[in-house]
Amino acid sequence: MAYELYYWPSTPGRGEFVRLALEEGGADYVDVARRKDGMPKMMKLLNGPRVAEPPFAPPFLRSGKLLIAQTANILLYLGDELGLAPANEAGRLWTHQLQLTIADLVAEAHDAHHPVGSSLYYEDQKREAKRRAEDFHRNRIPKYLGYFEKVLSRNPRGERYLVGSRITYADLSLFEIVAGLGYAFPQAMKRQARRYPLAMALHDRVAARPRIAVYLGSKRRLPYDQVGIFRHYKELDG
Amino acid sequence: MAYELYYWPSTPGRGEFVRLALEEGGADYVDVARRKDGMPKMMKLLNGPRVAEPPFAPPFLRSGKLLIAQTANILLYLGDELGLAPANEAGRLWTHQLQLTIADLVAEAHDAHHPVGSSLYYEDQKREAKRRAEDFHRNRIPKYLGYFEKVLSRNPRGERYLVGSRITYADLSLFEIVAGLGYAFPQAMKRQARRYPLAMALHDRVAARPRIAVYLGSKRRLPYDQVGIFRHYKELDG
Numbered sequence: 041m042a043y044e045l046y047y048w049p050s051t052p053g054r055g056e057f058v059r060l061a062l063e064e065g066g067a068d069y070v071d072v073a074r075r076k077d078g079m080p081k082m083m084k085l086l087n088g089p090r091v092a093e094p095p096f097a098p099p100f101l102r103s104g105k106l107l108i109a110q111t112a113n114i115l116l117y118l119g120d121e122l123g124l125a126p127a128n129e130a131g132r133l134w135t136h137q138l139q140l141t142i143a144d145l146v147a148e149a150h151d152a153h154h155p156v157g158s159s160l161y162y163e164d165q166k167r168e169a170k171r172r173a174e175d176f177h178r179n180r181i182p183k184y185l186g187y188f189e190k191v192l193s194r195n196p197r198g199e200r201y202l203v204g205s206r207i208t209y210a211d212l213s214l215f216e217i218v219a220g221l222g223y224a225f226p227q228a229m230k231r232q233a234r235r236y237p238l239a240m241a242l243h244d245r246v247a248a249r250p251r252i253a254v255y256l257g258s259k260r261r262l263p264y265d266q267v268g269i270f271r272h273y274k275e276l277d278g
Numbered sequence: 279m280a281y282e283l284y285y286w287p288s289t290p291g292r293g294e295f296v297r298l299a300l301e302e303g304g305a306d307y308v309d310v311a312r313r314k315d316g317m318p319k320m321m322k323l324l325n326g327p328r329v330a331e332p333p334f335a336p337p338f339l340r341s342g343k344l345l346i347a348q349t350a351n352i353l354l355y356l357g358d359e360l361g362l363a364p365a366n367e368a369g370r371l372w373t374h375q376l377q378l379t380i381a382d383l384v385a386e387a388h389d390a391h392h393p394v395g396s397s398l399y400y401e402d403q404k405r406e407a408k409r410r411a412e413d414f415h416r417n418r419i420p421k422y423l424g425y426f427e428k429v430l431s432r433n434p435r436g437e438r439y440l441v442g443s444r445i446t447y448a449d450l451s452l453f454e455i456v457a458g459l460g461y462a463f464p465q466a467m468k469r470q471a472r473r474y475p476l477a478m479a480l481h482d483r484v485a486a487r488p489r490i491a492v493y494l495g496s497k498r499r500l501p502y503d504q505v506g507i508f509r510h511y512k513e514l515d516g
Contacts, residue, residue: 092432093372096379096425108371110378112350117371133346133355134331140348140381141334147385155393155406157413168393168406175395187334194330 043069044102046082046095051268052220052261054111054146055099060212061115063255065122071260073098111146112139115209124209135203138191138210142217145184149221150269152176153276162273169276177228177278181221185236188214192238199238200245207249214239215246220270228278281307282340284320284333289506290458290499292349292384293337298450299353301493303360309498311336349384350377353447362447373441376429376448380455383422387459388507390414391514400511407514415466415516419459423474426452430476437476438483445487452477453484458508466516 043062047055049071062069072078082098085091085107095109101117108114116136119125125135150158155172156165188202197205202214218239222229233240246252255261264270281300285293287309300307310316320336323329323345333347339355346352354374357363363373388396393410394403426440435443440452456477460467471478484490493499502508 092434093375094425094428094432095375096382096422106368106371108375110375113371113375113378116374130344133344133351136354137331137333137346137348137351140351143378144334144385147382151389151393155389156409157417159413159417165409168409171394171403171406175397179395179397184334187332190332194332196330 041104043067044072045069045099046072046085046101047099049074049079050262051265052216052263052270053099053268056216056262057111057142057146057209057213058099058101058114058118059260060216060252060255061118061122061124061209063260064207064212064249064251065118065124066251067118067122112136112143115139115213119209124207124212126204126208131203135208135210138188138202139213141184141187142210142213145180145217146269148176148180148184149217149224152224153271153273162271166275169273173276174278177225177232181228181232182235185232185239188239189236192242200242202242207246211242211246212252215243215252218243219247220264223264224270224272225277226272279342281305282310283307283337284310284323284339285337287312287317288500289503290454290501290508291337291506294454294500295349295380295384295447295451296337296339296352296356297498298454298490298493299356299360299362299447301498302445302450302487302489303356303362304489305356305360350374350381353377353451357447362445362450364442364446369441373446373448376426376440377451379422379425380448380451383418383455384507386414386418386422387455387462390462391509391511400509404513407511411514412516415463415470419466419470420473423470423477426477427474430480437479439480445484449480449484450490453481453490456481457485458502461502462508462510463515464510 045055045058047053073082086095093107099111099114100107100109101114108117119135125132152173153162153169154165155168191202192199201207202210247256283296285291311320324333331345337349337352338345338347339352346355357373363370390411391400391407392403393406429440430437439445440448485494
């Protein structure tokens with residue numbers, strides 16, 4: 041039976057991390073909310089009174105009887121299902137640990153343009169966003185990307201992947217981070233990229249994988265925009 | 279062999295979620311950085327050049343050969359080890375999903391006083407913090423605590439726990455959330471508490487558990503302060 045992915049239909053956002061895993065894993069899946077009549081189905085699972093284990097927010101995944109939310113949790117599950125994480129406990133925990141650090145970075149990338157609150161328009165927090173984006177460029181991107189660079193460089197199995205000698209969902213997510221940051225902050229990332237050669241090479245290597253390359257060229261891959269996690273505002277591009 | 283917990287020695291912070299699980303589970307553990315010469319040991323694991331799988335930040339846990347970071351990841355592991363989560367896959371994922379939502383709330387509770395960046399003093403972002411704290415009180419606390427209230431009310435096994443009919447690490451973490459928010463925002467939480475009777479009852483029930491009660495009365499429980507996640511600034515107590 042096909043997996044059912046539920047996520048806002050108009051933006052890559054957090055759903056994209058799940059899509060990349062499904063695509064690389066060659067999974068049969070339906071991107072429910074992008075189909076006709078899909079949105080009411082998603083909203084019913086989100087807000088319906090009879091869901092015993094309701095998600096807090098999209099994305100969530102239906103797999104048989106399971107309804108799984110929280111991006112990193114979905115990937116923990118799909119890592120096992122699709123062979124996108126080591127099977128042993130130490131490797132599973134390490135891959136998940138990296139994913140949770142990526143999740144922290146995703147939240148901060150969002151808050152760079154919405155430091156006061158997601159209930160307000162960007163225009164109502166422009167001044168605060170400028171300050172936060174400055175801190176993001178100066179302190180946070182170097183801390184995070186420097187960390188992943190370090191992880192790649194120390195991998196005892198070589199610098200091609202974050203974990204071991206095969207691709208995991210954490211690599212796919214790091215690809216999405218590099219792609220998203222490159223969209224949101226083209227100037228800043230252009231200047232910073234040379235400091236993270238291993239992460240940049242990983243990005244290119246993931247993009248060239250057969251299934252991912254097909255996916256990126258398809259309509260299933262949503263373009264970045266101005267409503268999602270990664271947004272381009274010239275004045276925030278440090 | 280005792281677990282080794284590594285966390286900043288002066289503040290409960292994210293380490294507290296791990297401590298509560300270790301205490302409720304009756305685990306033998308060492309709170310390394312609070313011991314004499316513990317800090318250099320922690321910093322070596324964090325920044326030492328030979329750590330193959332380095333943590334991004336504290337807390338992290340050493341258990342035999344495993345070095346596990348990211349609070350929710352540590353709890354995923356301890357849930358199995360200490361019997362603080364269901365053993366079946368569906369229950370494990372659901373408990374972890376709730377924990378990841380708690381982790382999101384923890385990050386937002388921090389950003390309520392540090393919306394521009396953790397590299398800056400509170401005094402340098404007071405104005406932004408006032409706006410963010412307002413949004414936190416008006417929109418985010420109701421969304422999160424309302425969600426956990428809903429989860430408790432829908433638990434098919436009763437309203438005493440978030441998951442099933444036994445305590446899990448997610449319950450312990452929700453206790454810490456209620457306690458921490460109550461410290462940071464006493465006025466606001468006093469007004470809001472009546473809307474979340476199940477979460478408040480859970481808090482009291484956890485506090486009264488024999489091992490937790492002993493722990494809370496001991497020196498192992500660090501007091502809340504003005505450097506951690508939960509801080510009390512009168513002007514932010516909406």
